[in-house]
Amino acid sequence: MALVCLCHGVGERRVRREIDHGALTIEDVAERCRAGSGCYGCHPTIEGLLAECSAHAHAAAVTAPGRRRLSLA
Secondary structure, three states, X not given: OOEEEOOOOEXXXXXXXXXXXXXXXXXXXXXXXOOOOOOOOOHHHHHHHXXXXXXXXXXXXXXXXXXXXXXXX
């Protein structure tokens, strides 16, 4: 896995773990593991990981057998 945040030495695996555990924004990631809180050069990479993980989670929820989506309408 690649290094995402050079300022704080945070790798892709750690950022993905934080996203899997509920981080939804760059600020959430930065608060949890400091990635993205230095020079901000890694923001595009973190945004990409957030989008990728969000897309995977959505696809899993839609295709999971036996799971229903609740409607609040």
